[in-house]
Amino acid sequence: MLFTDDTDAALQAAVALVNSTDEPGDPLGSVADLSAFLASWSYTGRHDATAEELDAVRRLRPSLKALLLADRDEAAALVNTMLARAKALPQLQRHDQWDWHLHAVDPDRPLDERVVVETAMAMVDVIRADEMSRLDRCAADDCDDVVLDLSRNRSRRYCSTTCGNREAVAAYRARQRG
Template identity: 90%
Template sequence: MLFTDDTDASLQAAVALVNSTDEPGEPLGSVDDLSAFLASWPYTGRLDATQGELDAVRRLRPALKALLLAERDEAAEIVNSMLAKAKALPQLQRHDHWDWHVHAVDPDRPLEERVVVETAMAMIDVIRADEMSRLDRCASDDCDDVVLDLSRNRSRRYCSTTCGNREAVAAYRARQKA
């Protein structure tokens, strides 16, 4: 295991959020879609399930993407800024199926603030371990999504099976033409 379970979960949730779209039926297409997204990627605390909350979470994507794809020193600066803005106060907590882990924001704070702080806290582990190479852009020519590679051999290049398959088919067709 490279990172703790809560760090893995926060990183995976952040990548899913950054790679989401506003299209109907997509992870952030409606308030109901946000509720479904949060069932898959649970954040501690309240869910208001309002259009305002959905809009606020949608607006996080560019800043989180910039953090996930930043160079190490820049990522550290972004993390520090995010945590300072949220007035984060790290504390050990244990709840649900999680053993002791760090929370740095009150569960009553708005969802978008909790998402930012939990992502920033996860990125602390990535930065300290000098594992920024675990985060990259999808290798597909026509995709700009983020890839989180938690594999041992660092072999993940595509954000999804769809992108990987599309590239494999394109390579196969190119070989057949030659």
Template identity: 75%
Template sequence: MVFTHDTELALQAAVELANSTDEPGEPLGSVRDLVAFYDRFGYTGRLDRDDAELRAVRGLRPRLRELLVADRDTAVGLVNTMLAEAQALPQLQRHDAFDWHLHAISADRPLADRMLVETAMAMVDVIRSDEMGRLGTCAADDCDDVVLDLSRNRSRRFCSTTCGNREAVAAYRARQRGEATG
């Protein structure tokens, strides 16, 4: 594990959210999808289960993307702004299957606020451990989705196996064309 469990979960959720669209079948295609997203990433606290909440969470995408692909110094400014706007006050919490970890915003605040603060707190760990290289954009020519590399050898280059496979097939075909003309 590169980071603590709660940091990894918050980063994975932020990347999935930043890469999502409003299309049906996407992680945030409907309120039902939002509830499943909430459960899958272990969020706790208030969940309104309505269209306004879904719109607010979807509205986080540009800010999260900006943060996740920023250089270290820019990320510091973004994190500080996010935490200040939310009047975040880090506190140790223990709940469900999770041992002591940090929460920095009240459980009764809107989900979008809590998601933004949890992402900012996760980024504090990334910045402090000088691990910004674990975040970037997909290496596929036709994709600019965010990539989170939690591998031991820092080898993840693509946002999904789909992008990785598509690039491998394209490289194979290019090699075949080169051999056929050579």
């Protein structure tokens, strides 16, 4: 295990959020979709279930993507800014299926603020472990999504099976033509 379970979950949730899109079929296209997203990633605390909250979470995509794809020094500066802006105060918490782990904002704070802080706290572990290479852009030519590689052998190159399969088919067809 590279990171703690809560760090893995926060990183995976951040990547899923960043890789969601405003295009048709957006996995965060409605308040109900946001509720499902929160449940699937075990987010706890306040959830207003409003269009305003959905918009606030969707607006996080560019800043979180910048954080996830930054170099180590830039990521550290972004984390510090995000945590200071939220007046984060890390504290140990235990709830639901999670053993002791860090929360840095009150569960009654707005959802978008909590998402930023949880992502920033997860990135603290990534930065301290000097594991920024675990985050990269998808290797598919026509994809700009983020890849989180938590594999032991650091072999993940694509954001999804779809991108990997599409690239494999394209390579196969190119070989057949050649």
